[in-house]
Amino acid sequence: MVRKWALRAVIAYFLFGIAMYVYLFFLTDTSIPHMYKGTSIDPATFLNSRELMLSEEYSKIWNLMFFLAEPYQWLFYYLILLFGISAMFERWAGKTTKWFPLQTIIYLFWLSLASFVATFPFAYTSYLFSRTYNISTQYFSSWMKDQFLDFWISYATMCVVILVIYSMMKKFKKKWWLAVWVLSIPFSIFMMFIRPVVIDPLYNDFYPLKDKQLEMKILSLADEADIPAEHVYEVDMSKKTNALNAYVTGVGSNSRIVLWDTTLERLDDEEVLFIMAHEMGHYVEKHIYKGIAGYIMLSFVGLWLTAKLMELWIQKRGTVWKVNSIISISSLPAFLLITSILLFAVSPLTNWVSRYQEMRADRYALETTEDRDAAVRTFQDLTRAGLSEVNPPYLVKIFRYGHPTMLERIKMADEFERESD
Template identity: 30%
Template sequence: MRLFLFATLGLLGALPGLAHAAAAFDVDHATRLWLATLSAPARARSDAYFEGGEWLALWNTVFSVALCWFLLRVRLLPKVRGAMHRRGWRPWLGVLACALVFIAADSLLSLPWTFYTAYWRERQYGLMNQSVLAWLGDQAIGFVLGAVLGSVLLLVIYAVIRKYPKHWWLIGTGVVGAAIAFLALITPVFIVPLFNTQSELPDGAVRARVVAMARAYNVPSEHIYLVDESRQSDRISANVSGIGPTIRISLNDNLLKKTSVAETAAVMGHELGHYVLGHVWRTIVVLTLLMGLLLWLASRIAPAMIRYGGQRWDVRGLADPASLPVLAGVLSVLTLLAMPLTNTLIRIDESEADAFGLAAAREPDGFASAAMRLSAYRKIAPGPLEEMLFFDHPSGQTRVRMAMQWKKDHVPGATEVVPPPLPDPKP
C-alpha cells in the first residue's frame, strides 16, 4: 500500500513536468518568428500593393460603368443592330454582331486602363517579367478567346431572353453554370497552352513526393505538368485543375525553382485537398447560384434603366442586343457588391484545403514558409474586417498560425525554428 502511495505521489509530481513539455511549444511566439522574416520595407511594399488592389476593385467597376454609359450615349450597338436589320440578316446574326462589337469596343477602349492595372502597376511592384510586346501578345490571345467564347454565351443568353422574357434569369443561370463547367473542363488542356508551355515534371524528390501524396488520396498522377509561368511573373502557384478526363496536377516553374521540397509538398498538399474535398464541383455550384442571384437582380434593375434611357439610348428592351451595355453595367456593380460574399465562400474552401494540406504533407514549417512567400503580393496581417471583405484566401498570418497550431497538436516534441529572413522583393 505504501509503495502504491509513493508511486502515485511520484506520478503526480511528474505531471507538471509533462504539462510543461506539452505546452513548451508556443504557437503565438512561433507565429511571430515567421512573421518577422518579412522586413519592414517589404511589408510596407506588400501592404501598399494589396491595399491599392482593394481600391482597384472599385475603380474597375467605375470605369466599366462609365464605358457602358459612353457606348449607350453614342448608340454604337443600335447602329450595328440597324445595319444588320437593313441587310435582312437573321436576328441571331444581329445578336452575334452586337456581341462581337461590344466585346471589341470594351477591350479596345479599356486597353489603356488595363495596361496600367495589369502591366505598369505590376511592373512598378516588381511582379511583372514580360516585355510590353509579350504582354500585348497575351492580351491579343485573351481578346480572341474572350470574343469567341463570350459572343457564343451572349448569343445563347439573348435567345433565352427573347423566348422566356419573364423567367430568362432562371434558365440563364443554368446556361452560365454550364459555361463555368465547360471552362473548367477545357482550361487545362486547351486554354493554358495558349499562354504557357507545359512539360512533364522531371523525376526527382519533388515528383516522388507529389506522386506519393496523390496516390495516397487516389488523385490521378500519371502526368504531372510543369508550367513556365516565370515568363510572366515570379509568383509561385500550383493546382489540380480540370474535371473528368481533363483533371491534371500542375505546378509552375517558380514553385520548383524558388522553394524547398518541404514547401512544394505543403503547397501541393493544399492543391490536392481541393480535388479530394470536391471543391471544383462545389465552386461551380456556388458560383452558378450566386450568378443566378445577380441575374435575378439584373432582370429587375436593367429594364427600369432601359425605360429611363428611353429614346436617348435607342434601346428597345432587354431582348434587344443593343441593351448589352446596360446589362453589363448592372452586372459590374452587382458583382462588386457581392465581392465580400464571393471572397468568403472561396476563402472557406481555401481554409479547408489548408487543413487538408497540413495533414497530407505533414510539413507545417514548409507550409508557413510558403505562406510567407506569398507576402510579395498579399498583405500579410490584415485586420479581421479587411480579411473578411477583401481576401479570397486566408491571410499569411492566419495561415502561419494554423500551421503552428497544427505543429503543436500533431508533431511530438515540436520545437520552434528561427527561419531566415525573406529576401526583399526586386524593385
C-alpha cells in the same frame, strides 16, 4: 439631360476613387497586433527593410487599382448606353445583315473593341506597375500577345453566350432568365473540362515535371487523395511573373496537377509538397463540386434579379438610350452592368466561402505532410514573392481575398503545432 447624367456618373466615380484612396492610405492600420510581434507571423522577422517598404507600397497601390477597376467598367457600360453608342453599334450591325446571329456577332465585335480600347490604359498602367515592383517579368510584346488572346477568347465565348441569352429572350419573353440558367450549367461544366487542355496551353507551355523524384512524391500524395493523375505538369510562368503558384485543375479525366516553374525554383521540396497537399485538399473536400453547386444557386438568383432590374431600367431609360426593348441587342451593356454590380455585391459572401475552403485545404495539408515548419516557410515565401500584406485592411479582405490572410494562415499553422504537441 444626357450630359448632366454623364457628368454625375463621372463625378461619382472620382469621389469614390478619392474615398478609397483616403481609406487605404490614411485610415487603415495594417500593422500586426502587438501580441504577434517578433513571432513567425511578424513580417519584420522574415522580410528585410526594403521588402517591408515595397510590400506596403505595392499593396496599397494594387488595392486601390482593384477598387477602381470594377467601377471603371460600370462607368464604361453606363456611358456607352447613355450616349447612344450601343444603339449606334446595333444600327451598324443591322445595316450589314438582317440575320440576327450575324448581327449579334458584328455588334459584339464593336462593343468588345470599344471596351478593349477604353480599358487599355488601365490595363497598361497595371502592367507597368507590376513591372516596376518586379512582380511581372513579362516583356511588352508578350504582354500584348496575351491581351490579344484575351480579347479573341473573350469575344468568341461572348458570341456563344450572348447569342444564347438573346435567343432565349426572344423565345421566352418573361422566363428567358430561367432558360439561360438551365443552359448555363452544362456550359460552365464544359468550360471547366476543356480549359486545362484547350485554353491554358494558348498562354503558356505545359510539360511534364522534370524532377522525377519530386513528381513521384507528389503523385504519391495524389494517390492518397484518389486524384486520377498520371503526371505532374510544369508551366513556364517565369517568363511572365516572379509570383508563386500551383493548382489542381479540370474535372474527371482532364484533371491536372500543375506547378509554376517559379515555385519549383524558389521553394524547397518540403514546401512544394505542402502546397500540393493543400491543392489536393480541395479535391478531397470536393470543393470543385461544392463550388459548382454554389454557382448554380447564385446564378439562379442573379439571373432572376438581372431580368427584373433590366426590364425596369429599359422601361424607364430605354428612350433616352435609344434602346427599344430588352430583346434589342443594344440592351446588352445594361445586362453586363447589372450582372457585374451584382457579382461585386455578392463577392464578400463568395470570398468568405472561398477563405473557409482554403483554410480547410491548409489544415488538410498540415495533417497530410505533418510538416508545420514547411507550412510556415511556405506562407512567408508567398508573402515575399507577391509583396503581400500579412494583415490587409478589412474592406480589402472581404472584397479581394479568396484566401485567408497570411496572418490567419501562419497563426493556424502555429496553433496546429501546439495542438499536435
